[in-house]
Amino acid sequence: MNKIKATIGAQKYKTEIQAKNHIITADEPVEVGGQDLGFTPTELLESSLAACTAMTIRMYADRKAWDLQEAQVNVSFKRNIKTHLVTFKKQIELIGNLTSEQREKLLEIGKKCPIEKIIKGEVAVASKLI
Incomplete structure (x- = not known):
């Protein structure tokens, strides 16, 4: 089961x-109390969503042969302490010779990345000692 090991x-x-x-x-x-030697766990979560969104947009633009030169995805999230609702905020910048229709389609496609689907779905974590 060693897919990721920390x-x-x-x-x-x-x-x-x-x-x-x-x-x-x-x-x-x-x-x-840390030494700031790497990403915090929160930053890793945000990074997963940002990277997945960028890759999904790139794959779709490549498949359509659209002139997407660069996609920049900024992600942050906030948790409401009272309601426990977590809200992710994604800002996507698309650089290239794209029509407004292509830009809107890439925004829509970016919302379909696998990590966003996981975050939006029902999630369970099963933990055990080994």
């Missing part, structure tokens, strides 16, 4: 995350 040692809160032969570092900011 390992933390004695060093607060530096965590190495491995997927296949790729390793990234996660950490917490200095103000909460």
Whole structure:
């Protein structure tokens, strides 16, 4: 089951995350006791949505042979403490020679990325000690 493996040692809160032969570092900011050596877990979540959206837009534009030179996706989220509602905010900038119809279609396609579908769906997490 080792699709993603996170390992933390004695060093607060530096965590190495491995997927296949790729390793990234996660950490917490200095103000909460970390060393700011990598993305926070929240930033990793936001990054997943941003990357997935950008890739989905790129794939569709390539399939249609549209002149998309670059897509920039900025993501943040806020959690309402009272209602527990989490709201993600995506800002998408499309650079290239695109019609307004193409731009709207790429916005629509970006909403269909697999990570957005996961976030919007019912999610369960099953944890066990091994």
